[in-house]
Amino acid sequence: MTSISPPKNRLWWNEPIEKVELIWITLVFLWGLVMAFMMPYWHVAGNQNLSNETYKITPAAYLAKTQAMVDQYTVRTGPAPKNFPVVHPPAGSDVYLVARLWDWWPILELEKDQTYRVHLSSIDWQHGFSLQPAAINIQVVPDYEHVVSLTPNKAGDYSVFCNEYCGLLHHTMINTIHVVE
Amino acid sequence: MSEQQPDENGKEPLMQRVLDNPFILLFVGVAFPSVLYLVWGIMEIVSVPLGQ
Amino acid sequence: MNNTLFRVCPDTGLKFHRPAETLMKANAVAAVVFLLVGGFYALLVGLTRWQAVHLLAADQFYMVLTLHGLNVLIFWILFFEIALLYFCSSTLLGCRLAAPRFAWVGFALMLIGAVMNNVIVLQGNSSVMMTSYAPMGAHPVFYLSLILFAVGALIGCFVFFGTLVIAKDEKTYEGSVSLVTFGAITAAIIAVFTIISGAIILIPTLLWSLDLIAHIDALMYRLIWWGFGHSSQQINVSAHIAIWYAIAAIMFGAKPLSEKVSRMAFLMYILFLQLASVHHLLVDPGLSSEFKMFNTSYAMYLAVMASMVHGLTVPGSIEAAQRAKGLNNGLFEWLRKAPWGNPTFSGMFISLVGFGFLGGISGVVMGTEQINILLHNTLYVPGHFHATVVIGTTLAFMALTYWLVPILFRRELVMKKLASWQPYLFGGGMAGVALFLMGAGTVGVPRRHWDISFSDAAGAVYEFPGAANTMLALNGVFVILAVAGGAAFCVIVVASLLFGKKLGEDEKSPVPLIAEPPADADYEGIGSGTITVPGTLVFALVFFASFAIYYFVNWKYLGETWGIS
Numbered sequence: 045m046t047s048i049s050p051p052k053n054r055l056w057w058n059e060p061i062e063k064v065e066l067i068w069i070t071l072v073f074l075w076g077l078v079m080a081f082m083m084p085y086w087h088v089a090g091n092q093n094l095s096n097e098t099y100k101i102t103p104a105a106y107l108a109k110t111q112a113m114v115d116q117y118t119v120r121t122g123p124a125p126k127n128f129p130v131v132h133p134p135a136g137s138d139v140y141l142v143a144r145l146w147d148w149w150p151i152l153e154l155e156k157d158q159t160y161r162v163h164l165s166s167i168d169w170q171h172g173f174s175l176q177p178a179a180i181n182i183q184v185v186p187d188y189e190h191v192v193s194l195t196p197n198k199a200g201d202y203s204v205f206c207n208e209y210c211g212l213l214h215h216t217m218i219n220t221i222h223v224v225e
Numbered sequence: 226m227s228e229q230q231p232d233e234n235g236k237e238p239l240m241q242r243v244l245d246n247p248f249i250l251l252f253v254g255v256a257f258p259s260v261l262y263l264v265w266g267i268m269e270i271v272s273v274p275l276g277q
Numbered sequence: 278m279n280n281t282l283f284r285v286c287p288d289t290g291l292k293f294h295r296p297a298e299t300l301m302k303a304n305a306v307a308a309v310v311f312l313l314v315g316g317f318y319a320l321l322v323g324l325t326r327w328q329a330v331h332l333l334a335a336d337q338f339y340m341v342l343t344l345h346g347l348n349v350l351i352f353w354i355l356f357f358e359i360a361l362l363y364f365c366s367s368t369l370l371g372c373r374l375a376a377p378r379f380a381w382v383g384f385a386l387m388l389i390g391a392v393m394n395n396v397i398v399l400q401g402n403s404s405v406m407m408t409s410y411a412p413m414g415a416h417p418v419f420y421l422s423l424i425l426f427a428v429g430a431l432i433g434c435f436v437f438f439g440t441l442v443i444a445k446d447e448k449t450y451e452g453s454v455s456l457v458t459f460g461a462i463t464a465a466i467i468a469v470f471t472i473i474s475g476a477i478i479l480i481p482t483l484l485w486s487l488d489l490i491a492h493i494d495a496l497m498y499r500l501i502w503w504g505f506g507h508s509s510q511q512i513n514v515s516a517h518i519a520i521w522y523a524i525a526a527i528m529f530g531a532k533p534l535s536e537k538v539s540r541m542a543f544l545m546y547i548l549f550l551q552l553a554s555v556h557h558l559l560v561d562p563g564l565s566s567e568f569k570m571f572n573t574s575y576a577m578y579l580a581v582m583a584s585m586v587h588g589l590t591v592p593g594s595i596e597a598a599q600r601a602k603g604l605n606n607g608l609f610e611w612l613r614k615a616p617w618g619n620p621t622f623s624g625m626f627i628s629l630v631g632f633g634f635l636g637g638i639s640g641v642v643m644g645t646e647q648i649n650i651l652l653h654n655t656l657y658v659p660g661h662f663h664a665t666v667v668i669g670t671t672l673a674f675m676a677l678t679y680w681l682v683p684i685l686f687r688r689e690l691v692m693k694k695l696a697s698w699q700p701y702l703f704g705g706g707m708a709g710v711a712l713f714l715m716g717a718g719t720v721g722v723p724r725r726h727w728d729i730s731f732s733d734a735a736g737a738v739y740e741f742p743g744a745a746n747t748m749l750a751l752n753g754v755f756v757i758l759a760v761a762g763g764a765a766f767c768v769i770v771v772a773s774l775l776f777g778k779k780l781g782e783d784e785k786s787p788v789p790l791i792a793e794p795p796a797d798a799d800y801e802g803i804g805s806g807t808i809t810v811p812g813t814l815v816f817a818l819v820f821f822a823s824f825a826i827y828y829f830v831n832w833k834y835l836g837e838t839w840g841i842s
Contacts, residue, residue: 046526046794047456047533047594048369054452056536057241063807064593064814065538065586071821072585076578079828083570083646086832091840092647098562099276106276125735159840164562169413170495172654176721176739178838181653183561185495186412189276190562195840203739205731207654207723209406211413212336215727216734244540245453247441247462250547254466255473258504258551262572263474266500266555266564273563 094182097191103167106189110140114150122151128219138163138191141204143171143184145211148204148219156223159195172208175221181207196223282373286684287783288790293685297367297374301360301685303384305678308356309770311391312671315348316763323710323756328730328746330753335727339404342725344395346407350666351426351509352391357674358464358516359387359433364685365461365519366440372449375439383432390426393418406725408506411482411493420483424476431472434465456533456540457526460519463543468512470551474504496563507554513666514584515546517628517673521591524625524676528616529602530794531594534810539590545583549575556640559649569646581641588633589817592626596810600803601795608812618697624676627704631668635711636661638824648831650841654725657718664711667759672704675766682770683786688777692769699769703762709755717748 045052053059061069087093118129130151133139135158142149143166154160164173166186173182182192196202206217236242243249284293321341324332333341367374374380397403403415441462444450454462478501484490522539525531533539555572558564575581592612599611616622639661643652652658682690690696720742722729729745731738780786805811 045532046530047522048458048526049455050450050452051455051536053536055237055241056453057238057244059535059537061538062534062593062809064810065534065590067814068589068817069538069582069586072582075821075825076574076582079581079641079645080570080574080577082832083566083574086647087566090647090836091842092650092835092838093566093842094560094647094650095842096563096565098273100273101276123736159842170410170499172723174654174721174723175839176741179651179721179834180838180841181560181650181655183499183558183653185499185562187494188273188496188562193840193842195842197839203737205723205739207726208410209339209725212339213733214339214725215335215729216731218731218734218737218739220737241453244459244544247438247466250462250544251438251466251469254463254547254551255470257548258470258508258554259473261576262552262554263477263501263504265568265572266558267497269564269568270494270496270500 091195095190095192099189099191100187101165101189103165103186106140106165107142107167109163110142110149113138113140118150119153122220130222133160136160141173142167143173143206144168146206146213146217148206148217151220151222153222153224154194154196156196156199156225159193162192162194163189164192165189169210170208171206171210171217173204174207175202175204178202183208199223199225284782287785289684291368291684292371294367294373296377297363298685300374300377300380300384301363301368304356304360304363305681305685306774307384307388307391308353308360308674309678309767311348311352311356312763313767314395315345315353316760316767318342318345318348319763320756320760321345323753323760325727327750327753328728329750331728336401336404338727339406339725340398340401343404343406344398347394347398349671350407354513354666354670354674355426355430355509356387358468358512359383359430361516361520362433362437362461362465363440365458366437366444369455369458370440370444370450372440372444372447375436375443379432380436383429383436386425386429386432388429390422390424390429393425394422397422408502409482410502411485411495411498414486417483417486420479420486424479424483427472427475427479430468434468434472437461437465453536456536457519457523459540459543460515460522463546464512464515464519466547467508467515467551471505471508471512474501474508478502478505496561499558499561500564503554503557504551507557508551510662510666511546511550511553513670514550515543517632517670518587518591520673520677521587521625521629522594524621524680525591525595525598527680527791528619528622529595529598530792531598532794534590534593534597538586542583542586542590545579549580550583552576553580553644556644556649559644559646560653566646573644573646578641584633584637585817585820588629588637588820589813591629592816593810593813596813597800597803598795600809601799605803608815611812620696620700621676621680623697624672624679624700624704627700628669628673628676631664631672631704631708631711633820634823635708636664636669638827639715640665641824642828642831645828645831648835651831651835651838652718654723655718656714656722656724659724660711660714660716660718663707663714667707668704668711672700672707675703676700678766678770680790682773682777683780683790686774687780687782688773689780689786690769691773691777695765696769699762699765702765703759706755706757706759706762710752710759713748713752713755717745717752720745722749
């Protein structure tokens with residue numbers, strides 16, 4: 045008999061297991077425990093754990109909150125042709141970023157080693173927050189306001205572009221996040 | 226290896242009978258992910274609080 | 278038994294139910310046609326992402342990418358899987374197929390759905406990618422076509438389960454079904470869950486596209502759609518592992534090292550493999566870390582354990598059979614003297630190695646809750662699944678097809694020389710594609726993106742490291758190789774069906790098509806000491822070391838980025 049024919053031994057359940065299989069099963073089972081342990085362990089000991097703080101929100105309400113932040117903390121105007129406001133909110137505060145077809149609005153200016161409560165939401169379709177070269181990728185979903193605490197660890201100009209396909213001009217959806225000392 | 230036949234009751238071991246029954250497997254194969262993934266996930270999404 | 282309803286294959290002794298045989302042929306041919314279509318689109322995608330070539334305009338690119346995904350990921354694979362389900366039930370159990378007319382209805386629905394889908398996407402207003410994330414909307418026909426296709430596939434699953442019942446009632450086999458049939462049962466069970474999830478989300482989305490429902494919640498869509506979208510790929514995993522076992526049996530007369538272990542591994546798939554749908558939701562809002570960690574680990578990595586067990590027992594069963602036949606020297610004589618010029622074997626073995634080393638490791642690492650932050654929606658994701666679904670599934674299907682041409686279609690294979698090279702060309706090309714896409718993904722290059730030079734963006738641009746463009750160019754080169762390999766497969770199969778020397782129904786093929794299984798006594802005393810398959814064990818330990826190192830390297834990278842909490 046082979047693997048394509050019924051087992052010759054009618055009581056195959058009672059056959060002993062090969063020693064090689066026993067060694068391997070033990071090893072990979074323990075490895076599974078290690079990997080299953082690593083995720084909760086990182087929640088305790090690691091610094092990169094995505095928050096689950098989320099609220100249902102309407103696009104209008106989210107835009108209004110973002111506008112309030114922009115009105116209060118705009119420090120200058122960004123580059124043409126978009127002329128978006130550059131916003132420098134106080135360290136530790138709530139910071140809002142709007143994802144929309146096909147922009148990230150406004151331009152944020154954050155301070156290194158300070159922690160901000162960054163709010164992410166879309167006012168139209170789904171988008172993907174991809175912050176490079178920091179390699180941070182977060183899904184942005186309309187009608188949901190996701191609050192993520194971010195702590196920049198290096199000064200410089202970062203790019204945030206969209207990595208969730210969102211229509212014809214998806215590849216033009218890019219903006220800057222400044223991190224200053 | 227000598228060939229074994231089912232015991233006098235004609236019964237195979239319990240786990241072998243489970244594995245030999247595609248409809249038990251179909252049931253658990255639909256029930257497990259439905260509960261652990263779909264139902265649990267839907268409950269989490271509907272319990273997201275309203276923002277102000 | 279009615280002789281006109283059945284034929285017995287003179288080469289293998291397998292008993293073919295004629296209506297089932299015709300259905301298998303129809304499904305297999307449809308599969309190859311959609312592979313050809315989807316493979317052509319693959320070339321256009323690869324050449325557009327090669328920044329220096331940048332073949333298509335943006336709107337064409339997004340349309341072609343949508344078509345590429347649906348044709349090869351869904352249509353080619355599902356048609357082939359339906360043929361496989363009928364083979365593993367009717368043929369391997371030597372039994373008539375349940376309700377062949379019903380099966381033809383299923384086939385027709387799948388064909389109509391697949392053609393309709395291609396037509397509507399080619400109209401240009403449904404370039405929504407395979408995922409069609411609401412609230413981005415497609416034409417209603419887009420959703421309708423997928424629903425028709427899925428209903429057709431579900432009918433195929435019912436016919437399969439019905440055939441199992443008939444075989445048991447009519448006692449066409451004794452005891453338990455074969456391990457390969459058990460793998461097919463696993464695939465069919467996962468298919469049922471997949472299609473139920475698809476129905477739950479695609480039917481409301483169709484109604485929404487017709488303005489009969491006001492709102493589709495975007496997060497709910499993602500959750501349920503991935504129950505469909507990811508689980509459909511788990512059907513493939515179960516199916517191609519069943520094929521690995523089948524090819525080991527066909528080529529070497531191999532039997533499972535132990536039935537219990539291999540079947541329990543399939544049971545872990547039935548219970549837990551579909552939970553990996555959450556891999557796509559690890560950086561989503563609104564879902565708790567508990568939900569993410571439990572599901573992404575397939576309940577403590579029990580399904581990963583199952584895959585690693587199959588990864589040992591498939592080559593282990595080959596090694597044991599080869600050693601039983603006298604190739605018992607050293608660690609690897611059994612492997613060195615394997616028939617590397619036979620595309621059925623080489624295709625299967627490349628599928629096994631590529632799936633494990635490239636697809637398996639990358640999938641588990643990327644599917645770690647926190648590590649996913651580094652890689653979500655980058656090109657790493659398509660890099661991973663080109664290793665699983667193309668090297669793993671597609672190459673395994675190709676390998677089996679080379680064997681099915683004489684068995685099922687009773688035609689000799691033509692262009693044997695090209696066929697013996699084809700798995701290396703296709704597998705090697707696709708390994709390059711997988712590696713370079715993953716490489717580009719690790720430096721942040723997004724998937725589904727027309728232009729990473731951002732030349733059309735007003736103002737801001739991002740300069741990727743130079744390696745990104747190099748890797749996209751190398752990806753383009755390997756896409757060409759892989760497409761050449763895929764085209765070679767289609768040409769060989771179509772030419773064999775049309776021009777291959779006909780084999781009479783009772784005429785044996787000039788070359789043997791199935792190996793004689795070794796006698797039980799020959800298995801005594803193989804290997805070294807109590808380790809019957811030492812070569813496979815070494816092979817597995819190398820795999821384990823690669824896995825563990827790569828896993829912890831990624832944690833280290835994660836620790837270097839911004840604080841996230």
